[in-house]
Amino acid sequence: MSKTIELKKKVLSENDALAAELRATLGEKGIFSLNFVSSPGSGKTSLLERTLRELKDELNITLVAGDVQTENDANRLIAAGGEQVKPLVTGGSCHLDARMIHRLLPEINLDNTDLFIVENVGNLVCPSGYDLGEDMKVVLISVTEGDDKPLKYPSMFRRSSVMVINKIDMLELCDFSMERVRENALRINGDLKIFETSCRTGEGLEEWYAWLKEQVKQKKA
Amino acid sequence: MHELSIAQSILEIVLREAEKQKPARVVAVGLKIGALSGIYADSLEFGFDAIKKGTPLEECRLEIEEVAIRGQCHQCGHVFDVRELLFACPLCASGSIELKHGQELDIAYIEIDEETEDWHVK
Numbered sequence: 001m002s003k004t005i006e007l008k009k010k011v012l013s014e015n016d017a018l019a020a021e022l023r024a025t026l027g028e029k030g031i032f033s034l035n036f037v038s039s040p041g042s043g044k045t046s047l048l049e050r051t052l053r054e055l056k057d058e059l060n061i062t063l064v065a066g067d068v069q070t071e072n073d074a075n076r077l078i079a080a081g082g083e084q085v086k087p088l089v090t091g092g093s094c095h096l097d098a099r100m101i102h103r104l105l106p107e108i109n110l111d112n113t114d115l116f117i118v119e120n121v122g123n124l125v126c127p128s129g130y131d132l133g134e135d136m137k138v139v140l141i142s143v144t145e146g147d148d149k150p151l152k153y154p155s156m157f158r159r160s161s162v163m164v165i166n167k168i169d170m171l172e173l174c175d176f177s178m179e180r181v182r183e184n185a186l187r188i189n190g191d192l193k194i195f196e197t198s199c200r201t202g203e204g205l206e207e208w209y210a211w212l213k214e215q216v217k218q219k220k221a
Numbered sequence: 222m223h224e225l226s227i228a229q230s231i232l233e234i235v236l237r238e239a240e241k242q243k244p245a246r247v248v249a250v251g252l253k254i255g256a257l258s259g260i261y262a263d264s265l266e267f268g269f270d271a272i273k274k275g276t277p278l279e280e281c282r283l284e285i286e287e288v289a290i291r292g293q294c295h296q297c298g299h300v301f302d303v304r305e306l307l308f309a310c311p312l313c314a315s316g317s318i319e320l321k322h323g324q325e326l327d328i329a330y331i332e333i334d335e336e337t338e339d340w341h342v343k
């Protein structure tokens with residue numbers, strides 16, 4: 001005799017529970033938190049380096065730099081003035097999960113943190129389903145990647161709150177339409193907040209800094 | 222790409238459940254996978270079949286139901302199927318949508334076979 005038993009359990013329920021715990025911990029302390037995602041090389045570390053250089057006197061920024069293999073990104077962020085930077089080497093895993101962040105927590109001084117940012121592994125697919133307890137996901141896309149990326153990776157763009165279009169200094173070298181990428185992204189997620197930046201020339205970064213400071217302020221209030 | 226780690230999570234959850242159902246044996250696992258879950262059903266089955274070997278779930282199969290994307294408009298409340306990745310309300314054209322379905326990655330049920338008695342020696 002066979003019998004069916006209802007389970008109704010989320011496959012990632014363990015991850016979700018840990019993420020909820022992280023979110024509550026950060027929330028209690030009024031810390032604004034972001035999860036940076038993109039394809040490899042879109043400029044996550046570059047944007048964080050600039051952000052550190054610009055805002056480190058105003059905000060205490062804690063960074064977790066996820067990487068499959070090296071600690072290069074963490075070292076770059078330390079060189080850019082990051083005072084609390086934790087490397088997180090996954091040793092092959094294509095995404096970060098809440099347990100990895102949870103494990104790092106004892107090493108992090110949350111009382112001295114206004115802004116908590118995790119740089120995820122460069123990958124537009126796998127990190128999308130893993131909640132890390134962040135307030136928002138920020139998805140980066142660079143102009144060399146093609147303006148149809150939001151349609152190819154809808155899950156990630158749907159779950160993100162912010163999209164940063166980076167490397168706009170290279171626009172003239174690429175057949176990348178700013179209009180089309182916005183159209184494609186907003187088709188997937190009409191609530192996306194969009195920035196256009198160049199980490200090379202600094203174009204567009206003022207708006208990004210202002211937005212970030214405002215979010216930190218609102219979270220503290 | 223991360224279907225293997227998802228398969229591993231499913232295996233762990235179902236193994237725990239199988240323990241509770243002894244001596245009955247779990248013969249199938251019913252999954253609900255949203256079209257926007259980022260999970261590819263074929264790869265998941267492939268991964269699950271590879272890691273179940275040598276476990277009490279060796280004979281267990283996956284029954285995968287794909288769930289379509291369904292949204293509700295924040296502006297007018299209309300509930301609709303999202304077709305061709307157009308996340309906009311067909312009534313009022315608003316792009317501010319809450320997803321009701323499509324991101325699932327759930328174990329809906331398990332099917333057990335109560336007549337198997339040799340489960341213990343297996």
Ligand SMILES: Nc1nc2c(ncn2[C@@H]2O[C@H](COP(=O)(O)OP(=O)(O)OP(=O)(O)O)[C@@H](O)[C@H]2O)c(=O)[nH]1
Binds near residue numbers: 039
């Ligand atoms: N021209 C130009 N190059 C950029 C810009 N932003 C980043 N780069 C370059 O792009 C390359 C990759 O940048 P990273 O910041 O390492 O990218 P990432 O997203 O952190 O990469 P992973 O962590 O490996 O996924 C580097 O050589 C950067 O110098 C930009 O705005 N314009």
Ligand SMILES: [Mg+2]
Binds near residue numbers: 044
């Ligand atoms: Mg990086």
